[in-house]
Structure formats: C-alpha cells, structure tokens
Amino acid sequence: MQQKYLPLIIAAALSALSVSAQASGYRFGSQSISGQGTADANSAEAVDASTIFYNPAGLTRLDGTQISAGATVVVPHSTFNDTGSTHFTGAPTGGTAANDYAPNSVTAPSLYVSKKLNDQWAVGFGLFVPYGAKLDYGNTWTGRYALSNIKLEAVNLNPSVAWKMNEHHSFGFGIDAEYMKAELGQAVDVPGSIAALSSGAGAAQGAALIKQIAALGGNPALLRTAGDAHGSNDGKDWGWGFNLGYMFTLDENTRFGLAYRSSISHQLRGSTVWDFSKVTSDPIVNQVLAAASHKTNSAALVALRTPETLSANVFHQFDSKWAGMADVTFTRNNRMGDLDIQFPGTTEGNEVIRQQWKNTVRVSVGGNYAYSENLTLRAGIAHDQSPVKSAELTHPALPDSDRMQYSVGANWKLSPRSSIDFAYSFLDFKDANINYTNQCNPLATSCTGNGETTRGVYQTHMSLIGLSYNYKF
Numbered sequence: 001m002q003q004k005y006l007p008l009i010i011a012a013a014l015s016a017l018s019v020s021a022q023a024s025g026y027r028f029g030s031q032s033i034s035g036q037g038t039a040d041a042n043s044a045e046a047v048d049a050s051t052i053f054y055n056p057a058g059l060t061r062l063d064g065t066q067i068s069a070g071a072t073v074v075v076p077h078s079t080f081n082d083t084g085s086t087h088f089t090g091a092p093t094g095g096t097a098a099n100d101y102a103p104n105s106v107t108a109p110s111l112y113v114s115k116k117l118n119d120q121w122a123v124g125f126g127l128f129v130p131y132g133a134k135l136d137y138g139n140t141w142t143g144r145y146a147l148s149n150i151k152l153e154a155v156n157l158n159p160s161v162a163w164k165m166n167e168h169h170s171f172g173f174g175i176d177a178e179y180m181k182a183e184l185g186q187a188v189d190v191p192g193s194i195a196a197l198s199s200g201a202g203a204a205q206g207a208a209l210i211k212q213i214a215a216l217g218g219n220p221a222l223l224r225t226a227g228d229a230h231g232s233n234d235g236k237d238w239g240w241g242f243n244l245g246y247m248f249t250l251d252e253n254t255r256f257g258l259a260y261r262s263s264i265s266h267q268l269r270g271s272t273v274w275d276f277s278k279v280t281s282d283p284i285v286n287q288v289l290a291a292a293s294h295k296t297n298s299a300a301l302v303a304l305r306t307p308e309t310l311s312a313n314v315f316h317q318f319d320s321k322w323a324g325m326a327d328v329t330f331t332r333n334n335r336m337g338d339l340d341i342q343f344p345g346t347t348e349g350n351e352v353i354r355q356q357w358k359n360t361v362r363v364s365v366g367g368n369y370a371y372s373e374n375l376t377l378r379a380g381i382a383h384d385q386s387p388v389k390s391a392e393l394t395h396p397a398l399p400d401s402d403r404m405q406y407s408v409g410a411n412w413k414l415s416p417r418s419s420i421d422f423a424y425s426f427l428d429f430k431d432a433n434i435n436y437t438n439q440c441n442p443l444a445t446s447c448t449g450n451g452e453t454t455r456g457v458y459q460t461h462m463s464l465i466g467l468s469y470n471y472k473f
Contacts, residue, residue, distance in 0.1 A: 031110055031128045033070045033468035036423035037409015038366025039380030041325045044247065044257035044315035045368075047411075048421075048470050049112035052126035052160045055259040055313070056172025057245035059122035059162035063472070065115045070421065070468025072110075076102040078460040080399070082142045087192035088441040088451025095142045101135050108132065110468075119164070126158035130178065131306070137396065139230060144187035145452035146436060147396040148230070154180040158243070172245035178264050181236035182302070184341075184397070188229035189450040190279050190289060193442045202443065209292060218284030226289070229276040233300045233341055235268030241306075253317040263308040263335050272300040272343055294348060294445060301342040305335045307357075307387075323368040333357040333387035341448070349447035352440070353395055357387035366407070378409035378423070391433040399458040401432040409466075417473075423466040432458040 030036035032050030035043070043051075046058025049068045080098040087093055114124040133152040137143065160174035197206030210220040241264040249255045274297060276290035277283075313327040339353040366380025382405040388394050409423035434456050440449030 033421040033466035036466045037378035039364040039382035039407040041327045041364040041366035041380045043313040049114040052124040055245040055257045056160040057170040057247040060164040060170040065473040068112045068470045072466040075105045076462040078102045082456040084455045085142045096140045098141045101137045122162045124160045143454040145450035146454045148185040151183040170247045174243040176241040178239045183234045185232040222280040235270030237266045239264040239266045257313045259311045261309045264306045268302040298343045298346045307333045326365045329362045351448035360385035374413040376411040380407045391435040394434040399432045401430040403429040419470045421468045425464040429460040
C-alpha cells in the first residue's frame with residue numbers, strides 16, 4: 001500500500017468509531033462481516049482476508065491476492081435512571097436526566113489484504129478498530145461530577161506473515177502498530193465546595209475567600225448562586241504489539257486454531273484545561289475560586305496497557321451444505337487497572353478512575369448453510385462476560401455488563417472473483433447497576449476529584465449492521 005494513502009485511511013477510521021459496545025470493556029468485538037454473521041465463532045474457518053485479525057495462520061488457506069473491505073454500523077439504545085447521585089457533602093447533585101448520551105449510530109470500518117506468495121508462504125495487511133467509546137452526557141446531568149463526556153478512538157495497522165509447514169500445520173505472525181487518542185470531560189463541584197466551606201471545619205477558609213473577593217472588588221453574594229466549573233483532558237499515543245496464530249488441519253473437513261494477541265502499552269500525552277469562566281457572572285469571583293481550587297492548565301498523561309487475548313477455535317464441515325464452528329476467547333482484562341490521570345509540571349495530585357477489572361471469557365458457536373452455489377447463510381450466538389467487578393467499580397465512562405449476542409449473516413457471490421457479506425447482530429445487555437464513589441474531593445490537595453457518588457441503573461441493547469465487499473485477484 002502506498003505510504004501517501006495511509007494517513008487518509010487512518011483519518012477515515014478514526015472519524016467513524018463506535019460506542020464501546022460489542023465486546024466487553026472498550027474493545028470493539030467483530031472485526032469482519034463474515035465473522036459477525038457467526039457471532040465471531042469462525043476464527044478457524046479462514047474464509048477471507050479478515051483471518052489476519054482472528055488467526056493469521058489462516059492466510060495459508062487463501063489463494064492469490066484477496067481484499068476484504070467492510071463497515072459495521074452500530075445503532076445503540078441506552079437509558080440511565082438515577083437512584084440518588086450525591087455531592088461529596090451528601091447532598092443530591094440535582095441536574096437533568098441523562099438523555100441521548102449515546103450516538104444515534106456510528107460506523108467502524110475494516111480493511112484486509114492478503115497475498116499467497118507460494119505453497120508455503122503468505123502475507124497480509126489489516127486495518128481495523130480495536131477499541132472505541134463515545135458517550136456525551138452533557139454538562140448538567142446528575143452524574144456530571146464523574147463524567148460529562150468521553151471519546152476513545154483507536155486504529156490498528158497489522159502487517160502479517162504466515163508459513164505452512166505441511167498439510168497439517170500452519171503458523172502466523174503479525175505486528176500491531178496501534179494509534180490511540182482519548183478525550184474526557186467532567187464538571188468541577190464548585191457548589192459543593194462552597195457549601196462545605198460555609199460551616200464547620202471549613203468555615204475559616206470560606207470566610208477568607210469572601211474577604212479576598214471583596215478586597216478585589218468582587219461580589220461575594222454571588223457565591224450562593226455559583227455553578228459548576230469544567231475540566232477537559234486529551235491525549236494520544238502510538239503503541240506496539242504482536243499477534244500469533246497456529247492452525248492444525250486434521251483433514252479436509254476439520255481444523256483447529258489457536259490465536260494470541262499481545263497487550264499494548266500506551267502513554268497518552270496531551271493537555272488539561274480547567275474552565276471557571278461560567279461559575280458566576282463576576283470574573284473576580286471566578287478568578288478567586290479558580291485560584292483556590294489549585295487547578296491550573298497543564299500537560300496530561302495517562303499510562304495504560306490494553307488487555308491481551310488468547311483464543312481457541314474449531315471448524316468442521318459436516319457435509320456439502322452444513323458447517324459448524326466455535327470459539328472461546330480469554331481476555332486478560334486485569335491489565336487495565338485503575339486509570340491515573342497525571343498533571344505533569346504541577347503540584348496537583350492524580351485523578352484516579354477506579355476500575356480493577358477482572359479477566360473474562362467469551363464463548364460463541366455458529367454455523368454456515370450453503371443454500372445454493374452462490375448464497376451461503378450464517379448464524380451464531382455468543383455470551384460475553386463484562387470485566388466490571390461490581391456496581392461500586394462501575395464508572396459512567398464504561399457502564400458495562402454481561403451480554404448475549406445473536407447474529408445472522410450471508411455471503412452472496414457476485415462472480416467467481418467477488419462477493420458481498422451481510423450481517424445483523426442484536427446485543428442484549430444485562431442491567432448495569434452503578435454505585436461509584438470517587439475517593440477524592442475538590443477540597444483535597446493531594447489528589448484530584450469531586451468525591452461524588454453516582455447511583456443508578458443502565459439499560460442497554462443495540463443492533464449492528466455489517467456490509468463488506470470481497471475480491472480475489
């Protein structure tokens with residue numbers, strides 16, 4: 001692929017990312033339309049160039065040069081019912097209901113190219129979206145002190161090579177170059193801070209603020225009507241990893257596969273901006289409150305390590321019409337510990353989003369039916385565990401839960417060289433309870449946070465519609 005086109009392709013991929021939806025965590029599950037049609041049970045089938053993602057050893061089964069270009073449209077539906085979110089003072093946060101926080105629809109692209117060099121060697125290149133999240137709750141919802149918006153985007157470039165040792169054993173290897181960028185916003189609890197400084201242990205500090213505002217010519221009375229400030233962070237980074245595949249072909253009808261995809265370390269570097277300009281109508285009051293918060297615009301740094309996966313799969317052709325397949329994928333999610341947002345160059349303590357994820361298993365089974373020479377029908381079902389341990393560790397950035405996936409699909413041959421894949425999936429999530437408390441508060445100097453408690457129930461389901469075009473040279 002010519003180098004001049006790569007930035008354009010990456011830009012197109014990043015501009016069309018999905019809500020974190022299909023696989024557990026932030027991972028975007030289906031990376032091909034043929035795979036989606038069987039609920040991603042077809043990793044050992046190696047039917048097209050998307051085997052680069054699922055098992056690169058399958059490249060040895062593909063003839064000539066093949067290309068597969070597709071897109072999956074995600075149509076989410078999610079509601080949040082608040083059950084008592086509070087300031088760090090214990091008072092209700094108030095605010096508006098969370099409406100339309102998930103996008104109406106988004107699209108995630110994929111592109112795979114494979115080439116058979118000879119009877120033993122094959123190479124390939126994949127471009128796909130491994131992770132994505134996009135939620136915008138707005139600045140006034142009841143959980144705004146935990147999060148107002150999040151956008152996580154990633155694209156992976158995956159050159160691969162495969163070697164066929166003999167008729168039974170094939171091996172594959174790929175390099176992963178992953179670009180990731182993220183944005184996160186949240187309210188700053190100024191009203192709660194003022195309330196905490198109006199009496200008790202904070203009264204002296206509150207009186208000093210009033211005196212300072214008056215001395216500078218401001219109007220201390222506006223403290224009673226103060227609203228929220230707002231903070232925003234962004235960061236981006238390239239990371240590197242690898243993936244391995246092995247395929248054992250028992251006979252012409254049966255094969256088994258093993259695939260491993262490594263974790264990737266990222267150092268997301270960017271900036272943090274704190275905005276106190278709309279807290280009150282008096283710039284002097286706003287300036288004093290901003291200074292008292294010890295929050296200054298600065299660089300931002302988030303270190304994270306993506307989960308690694310290990311998959312085992314099988315494919316069997318029962319007869320000329322029917323084929324069955326299955327996949328079990330283990331994901332080491334405990335690589336994703338707490339997220340620490342650091343503010344280099346300042347005395348401000350880290351902001352910690354507690355996650356402490358658990359490892360998960362995804363199980364899928366599927367089948368193909370050759371309806372005719374030109375039409376193959378597919379179906380599959382999968383159960384995917386959530387890495388979130390409990391309601392106390394559920395954060396609005398990822399209101400995740402266990403889910404079932406039900407998929408159907410089809411491949412229609414347009415000619416001996418070209419075909420179209422179509423897939424539809426319905427994902428049904430269990431209700432996700434949230435009872436998350438930030439262990440810092442806005443008056444603390446050793447850490448950053450609002451000390452809020454976000455309580456409620458998420459109810460989510462979604463549809464995925466996939467379409468791809470395949471061509472053989």
